[in-house]
Structure formats: C-alpha cells, structure tokens
Amino acid sequence: MPVARVAVPTTVDEAVQALRETPGAQLLAGGTDFCVEVNFGLRRPPAVVALRRVRELRRYEVTPASVVIGAGTTYADMGGPELSSVLPALAAAARTVGSPQIRNAGTLGGNVATASPAGDTLPLLTALDARVRLRGPSGGRTVALGEVVTGVKTTSIAPDEVVVEVVLDRRPGPQQFLKVGTRNAMVIAIASAAVVVDLEAHDVRVALGSVAPVPVRAAAAEAHIADAIDWRAAGGPRASAAALARFAELVADAASPITDHRSTSEYRRRAVQVIARRALERCVARAA
Amino acid sequence: MPREERVPREEREEGAGASPGRAGAGDASGGVPAYVQADTYELTVNGTRRAVEDAWLGESLLFVLRERLGLSGSKNACEQGECGSCSVLLDGVVVCACLVLGVDAIGSRVETVEGLSAAGDVADIQAALVDAGGVQCGFCTPGFVVAVHDLLRRVPGADEMAVREALSGNLCRCTGYGRILEAVRDVQRSRAGSDGGHGAGA
Structure with a gap:
C-alpha cells in the first residue's frame, strides 16, 4: 500500500520519531530526486517523512574556524552572498546544479544522502574532509563524509537516521569548483573537480566527482603539487608548467571512470585532469 | 467543482x-510528528x-x-x-x-x-510574449511567465546574463528563445517607463 501516510514533522526529533513509527518510510527534502522516482512509478514507499517544515535544518552558522550548514539548506542558499563569501567553491558548485527551480528546492542533506557519484557538492565536501552530523533514535553521531558515502547511491545512514548538518573547516586561501557537462545549465556532471589551497598550511586538496563510484581525493596529485609550489614567491604562490602538467597526470591516475550514457571513460579521464588543472591555475599562478 | x-x-x-x-495537517506538539493520512x-x-x-x-x-x-x-x-x-x-x-x-x-x-493576473486579464508579461512572437505552440509559455514574473519581481533591472540564467530551467522547442528574451526586455522597458524611467536598466 504505497505512500499511505505522509509525516509532516516540525523538528528533527519528530522526524526521527516518524521514521521509527513508519518502517520503510522515505525521507523527503527538496524532492528533486525522490519525486522523480515517484512520478515514474519507480518508488512507492509505504510512507514519506517530509522535512520542509523542519526549520532547524535550514540554519547555517559561520565561525572563524568552521562552517556548519543545516541539511535543509538549499542550493540557492549555498550560492547566496553569505555562504559564498566563506565557501566560494561550494557556492560555485551549488550554482551549477540544475536550474533556479531546482536550486530553490534541492538541499545539501539531500545531496549527501542521495550519494550520487555526480552529486555536485560532494567534491568540495570531500576536499574539506566534511563531517556529517546524523541523528537517530539513540541520539546523534558525527561521521566523516567518506564513511557516509559508501558507493553509488549507497550510504551508511541508518533507515531511522536524519542528516542534520554538515561541518566544514575553513581554509585560508583560494578554492575552486569546475564541472563539465553538455550545457552550462541543467546538466548532470560528466566530470567535476574541487581544489582548495591552504595558504597557511601550504597544502592543496583536490577531490573529483563523476569519475569513480564515490567522490575521490587525488592524494598523489595533492602531495606532488604542495611540494612543487613556490609558496613564498612574490605576488603569491606559483607553480611551474612542468609541475602543473605532472599534477594533471596524477589527477587522471586518481580517476576510475566508467563509460555510460552520459560520457565515455576516456573523455571523463581527460576532462577531469583538464578541469582540475584549470581550477588549480585559478588558485595558484603559473611560474614564467 | x-x-x-x-x-x-x-x-x-x-x-x-x-x-x-x-x-496545516495538525500542529505537532510534545515531539509527536503530525501525519497526513x-x-x-x-x-x-x-x-x-x-x-x-x-x-x-x-x-x-x-x-x-x-x-x-x-x-x-x-x-x-x-x-x-x-x-x-x-x-x-x-x-x-x-x-x-x-x-x-x-x-x-x-x-x-x-x-x-x-x-x-485578475480573472480574464492578461499580465504584461503574457502580452509582451504575444507581441514579441515569443509564443509559438505555447506549451512552455505558462512556465516562462511564472519564471519571468519571479525574476522581475526580485530583480527588475536584471541584465541579459541574469535573465538567461533565470530562464535556464525553462525549455522552449519552438522559438529559439530570442523572442522570449525580447519580451522580457519589453516588459522591463515598459515597467521602467511607468515607474518614471528608473529601476529597470535593461
């Protein structure tokens, strides 16, 4: 008997309670994935727990050290002035999602819980070692994003747990997100990359999307380029053309893309190294 | 009915x-979730x-x-x-x-x-779409009308890029979009005119 009741909780605890009371219930946030599945008859859960009225999920908080973003924060909010000033690459990623209509509906928590390889916020979250706060019947727990997203559209989130918020450390320095698709709008990523440069720790973080079952860090590329950058160059850090070329190769090595209806493995591997290098060059100057 | x-x-x-x-289905209290059944x-x-x-x-x-x-x-x-x-x-x-x-x-x-628009009336956006030839088969038109309404209410003087971005989620397979964009400019011009000439600097 599909979708026989819809819970409309107003707090996270009520949402958890509703999940306990209705086994098999589906959480509904922005609906940009789930409602498509219902419309096409692919999903008919016994019940739905709708999160639109849970105001505490819409909060976000910026401190000097970190940014805590409520799971109900929409892509439109992430692309807005406040969050884009502290997390410009997250804002850039959010602005590449769908259309204004989709960005007004889709949420950060939905992107995490859906765990699509093409989830546009996930590379930046992966680059920043995001922690995900979950709440269930026995209380809350904080889990690294890499332990939440376990495979293509699979997570370690329990059926009676709700994604409450995502915690990101702030990094002093430039950050970029780039994505390749067939249009500049309304497109699911064929490949994506987030680059975060830390001007104090002198490190570089690179995470890739749509080129593996889960978002991946390009650890060898990170180590190589952090070593190769002249961090104390006048006018800001810079890297040689040879170092950037090697960086791109190591990025490609970190990818394990597939061929599917959106693209080929070969194109994805090529595209991801081009955009990762371009993103890095927008953060770090090329030495003459 | x-x-x-x-x-x-x-x-x-x-x-x-x-x-x-x-x-509206019943306000929750005491941590008990409300249900619509x-x-x-x-x-x-x-x-x-x-x-x-x-x-x-x-x-x-x-x-x-x-x-x-x-x-x-x-x-x-x-x-x-x-x-x-x-x-x-x-x-x-x-x-x-x-x-x-x-x-x-x-x-x-x-x-x-x-x-x-009031019953029987045509909103200025609708009239502009018709006048500019932004309506062919007309199927996409209501969606465009709502999206343009939303944009111009928030950003009356939205520039070309902002208009394109705001309408990027509305597909039209007839017009090629040129006349739809023209209609948006027409609305901006006429609204700016009726406001005294400021506001919509398209």
Missing part, C-alpha cells in the same frame, strides 16, 4: 514568506483555500493542481524537473510543481500562472 473559500488577508500574510511554514486535504492556491478530494498522497503538486483542482495552466511535460513547464511559486519561491508532493504544500502558499 471543488469547494472554494476565500482566505482572509491576515491568514494569507501569515502563510507567506520563504519560511517553510507550519503544517486522509485522501482529502486543503491547499491555499492563488489566495484561495481549495479542498483536494480523493487524492493519492503520492501525487505531485502538479497533478493535484491540474487533475484535482482544474488549474491546467501549469503544464505537465517531463515530470522530472527538466523543462520548467510546471513552474509555480511555493511560499514565494519558484519551483517545479512536479517535484513537490501535493501534501507537502499543505500550509504553504501556492501561486500558479492563473494567479498572476
């Missing part, structure tokens, strides 16, 4: 705004309280508007948020009605293309 009932102004105002609003519920559409009857709870807001409430202005094409033909305002924010569960709109303010 579903029962209609005017919502008092104060109540409309309360339900307005970008906040998620409260559930009946196949009959109420939605506030274009300022009017409307009874939705004999509905399945898995129906999209688009289906409810078209098939339960007889508001066929919002069009059904892709059912996956790709085409924008079902654009509506939900608590003042433009969304695809096909991606909203009908019951999830309980307690919220829904505005459809039918609500953008």
Whole structure:
C-alpha cells in the first residue's frame, strides 16, 4: 500500500520519531530526486517523512574556524552572498546544479544522502574532509563524509537516521569548483573537480566527482603539487608548467571512470585532469 | 467543482514568506510528528483555500493542481524537473510543481500562472510574449511567465546574463528563445517607463 501516510514533522526529533513509527518510510527534502522516482512509478514507499517544515535544518552558522550548514539548506542558499563569501567553491558548485527551480528546492542533506557519484557538492565536501552530523533514535553521531558515502547511491545512514548538518573547516586561501557537462545549465556532471589551497598550511586538496563510484581525493596529485609550489614567491604562490602538467597526470591516475550514457571513460579521464588543472591555475599562478 | 473559500488577508500574510511554514495537517506538539493520512486535504492556491478530494498522497503538486483542482495552466511535460513547464511559486519561491508532493504544500502558499493576473486579464508579461512572437505552440509559455514574473519581481533591472540564467530551467522547442528574451526586455522597458524611467536598466 504505497505512500499511505505522509509525516509532516516540525523538528528533527519528530522526524526521527516518524521514521521509527513508519518502517520503510522515505525521507523527503527538496524532492528533486525522490519525486522523480515517484512520478515514474519507480518508488512507492509505504510512507514519506517530509522535512520542509523542519526549520532547524535550514540554519547555517559561520565561525572563524568552521562552517556548519543545516541539511535543509538549499542550493540557492549555498550560492547566496553569505555562504559564498566563506565557501566560494561550494557556492560555485551549488550554482551549477540544475536550474533556479531546482536550486530553490534541492538541499545539501539531500545531496549527501542521495550519494550520487555526480552529486555536485560532494567534491568540495570531500576536499574539506566534511563531517556529517546524523541523528537517530539513540541520539546523534558525527561521521566523516567518506564513511557516509559508501558507493553509488549507497550510504551508511541508518533507515531511522536524519542528516542534520554538515561541518566544514575553513581554509585560508583560494578554492575552486569546475564541472563539465553538455550545457552550462541543467546538466548532470560528466566530470567535476574541487581544489582548495591552504595558504597557511601550504597544502592543496583536490577531490573529483563523476569519475569513480564515490567522490575521490587525488592524494598523489595533492602531495606532488604542495611540494612543487613556490609558496613564498612574490605576488603569491606559483607553480611551474612542468609541475602543473605532472599534477594533471596524477589527477587522471586518481580517476576510475566508467563509460555510460552520459560520457565515455576516456573523455571523463581527460576532462577531469583538464578541469582540475584549470581550477588549480585559478588558485595558484603559473611560474614564467 | 471543488469547494472554494476565500482566505482572509491576515491568514494569507501569515502563510507567506520563504519560511517553510507550519503544517496545516495538525500542529505537532510534545515531539509527536503530525501525519497526513486522509485522501482529502486543503491547499491555499492563488489566495484561495481549495479542498483536494480523493487524492493519492503520492501525487505531485502538479497533478493535484491540474487533475484535482482544474488549474491546467501549469503544464505537465517531463515530470522530472527538466523543462520548467510546471513552474509555480511555493511560499514565494519558484519551483517545479512536479517535484513537490501535493501534501507537502499543505500550509504553504501556492501561486500558479492563473494567479498572476485578475480573472480574464492578461499580465504584461503574457502580452509582451504575444507581441514579441515569443509564443509559438505555447506549451512552455505558462512556465516562462511564472519564471519571468519571479525574476522581475526580485530583480527588475536584471541584465541579459541574469535573465538567461533565470530562464535556464525553462525549455522552449519552438522559438529559439530570442523572442522570449525580447519580451522580457519589453516588459522591463515598459515597467521602467511607468515607474518614471528608473529601476529597470535593461
């Protein structure tokens, strides 16, 4: 008997309670994935727990050290002035999602819980070692994003747990997100990359999307380029053309893309190294 | 014909705004979640309280508007948020009605293309689309009207790039978009003119 009741909780605890009371219930946030599945008859859960009225999920908080973003924060909010000033690459990623209509509906928590390889916020979250706060019947727990997203559209989130918020450390320095698709709008990523440069720790973080079952860090590329950058160059850090070329190769090595209806493995591997290098060059100057 | 009932102004105002609003299905208290289980519920559409009857709870807001409430202005094409033909305002924010569960709109303010002008009238955006030749088969037009309405209300003087970005989720397979963009400029010009010439610097 599909979708026989819809819970409309107003707090996270009520949402958890509703999940306990209705086994098999589906959480509904922005609906940009789930409602498509219902419309096409692919999903008919016994019940739905709708999160639109849970105001505490819409909060976000910026401190000097970190940014805590409520799971109900929409892509439109992430692309807005406040969050884009502290997390410009997250804002850039959010602005590449769908259309204004989709960005007004889709949420950060939905992107995490859906765990699509093409989830546009996930590379930046992966680059920043995001922690995900979950709440269930026995209380809350904080889990690294890499332990939440376990495979293509699979997570370690329990059926009676709700994604409450995502915690990101702030990094002093430039950050970029780039994505390749067939249009500049309304497109699911064929490949994506987030680059975060830390001007104090002198490190570089690179995470890739749509080129593996889960978002991946390009650890060898990170180590190589952090070593190769002249961090104390006048006018800001810079890297040689040879170092950037090697960086791109190591990025490609970190990818394990597939061929599917959106693209080929070969194109994805090529595209991801081009955009990762371009993103890095927008953060770090090329030495003459 | 579903029962209609005017919502008092104060109540409309309360339900307005970008906040998620409260559930009309019964307010939760003491940590007990409220449920919608009946196949009959109420939605506030274009300022009017409307009874939705004999509905399945898995129906999209688009289906409810078209098939339960007889508001066929919002069009059904892709059912996956790709085409924008079902654009509506939900608590003042433009969304695809096909991606909203009908019951999830309980307690919220829904505005459809039918609500953008007084009965029988044509909104300036609609007139401009007709005048500029931005309407051919017309199927996408209501979605564009809602999206343009939303944009120009927020950013009257939106430049070309902002207009293109705002309309990037609305597909038209007839016009090639040129005349739709022209219609938007025409609306901006005429609204700026009637405001005394400032405001819409398109």
